[in-house]
Amino acid sequence: GENVEQHPSTLSVQEGDSAVIKCTYSDSASNYFPWYKQELGKRPQLIIDIRSNVGEKKDQRIAVTLNKTAKHFSLHITETQPEDSAVYFCAASDLLGAGGTSYGKLTFGQGTILTVHP
Amino acid sequence: DTGVSQDPRHKITKRGQNVTFRCDPISEHNRLYWYRQTLGQGPEFLTYFQNEAQLEKSRLLSDRFSAERPKGSFSTLEIQRTEQGDSAMYLCASSLYSSGGLRDTQYFGPGTRLTVL
Numbered sequence: 001g002e003n004v005e006q007h008p009s010t011l012s013v014q015e016g017d018s019a020v021i022k023c024t025y026s027d028s029a030s031n032y033f034p035w036y037k038q039e040l041g042k043r044p045q046l047i048i049d050i051r052s053n054v055g056e057k058k059d060q061r062i063a064v065t066l067n068k069t070a071k072h073f074s075l076h077i078t079e080t081q082p083e084d085s086a087v088y089f090c091a092a093s094d095l096l097g098a099g100g101t102s103y104g105k106l107t108f109g110q111g112t113i114l115t116v117h118p
Numbered sequence: 119d120t121g122v123s124q125d126p127r128h129k130i131t132k133r134g135q136n137v138t139f140r141c142d143p144i145s146e147h148n149r150l151y152w153y154r155q156t157l158g159q160g161p162e163f164l165t166y167f168q169n170e171a172q173l174e175k176s177r178l179l180s181d182r183f184s185a186e187r188p189k190g191s192f193s194t195l196e197i198q199r200t201e202q203g204d205s206a207m208y209l210c211a212s213s214l215y216s217s218g219g220l221r222d223t224q225y226f227g228p229g230t231r232l233t234v235l
């Protein structure tokens with residue numbers, strides 16, 4: 001099955017700096033890669049996602065890049081703010097069943113605790 | 119509130135007891151997923167439904183766990199003979215999946231936190 005590795009496990013930055021979180025996946029059949037933000041005691045919330053037919057996607061201060069050959073994808077947050085402090089999870093999924101298995105389920109990374117200091 | 123809802127939000131039970139959780143997805147969503155999250159870890163897939171059909175169940179899920187989605191709307195997750203290792207946050211997510219669409223955005227509920235004493 002799919003295995004997703006995420007690093008770093010913790011990341012501390014100063015307000016205004018950039019933050020980068022990296023994930024690698026093992027199953028070449030994976031074709032959908034969402035990123036979730038989870039604040040303490042809250043539900044995971046989707047912040048951005050990317051499909052395998054796209055190499056990069058940007059939404060205001062957040063961007064995600066995907067390298068299918070190397071099987072890794074990254075989250076980039078620019079101009080960080082204290083409210084960006086949370087746990088961030090990457091995930092991978094095979095939406096088309098190309099891998100011969102059922103599709104749709106998300107395999108998550110272990111999470112990155114991001115702290116943005118004012 | 120039109121988001122995913124779960125009930126109860128917290129459940130404390132004694133080892134050996136049975137517990138049942140409920141998830142109400144976003145109304146037009148055809149897929150419903152159950153995940154389990156322990157402290158410091160990412161959510162781990164348990165099972166999922168497309169309409170009323172249960173399409174996959176994790177191999178990590180013991181026979182003590184069962185889930186239903188009888189009318190293709192709400193779902194229940196039952197744990198029989200609970201063990202301390204079952205203590206976790208149980209998350210439900212729903213999505214609107216269409217074949218051929220390379221997107222299946224999952225929206226999560228607030229979770230049910232289970233504590234087994």
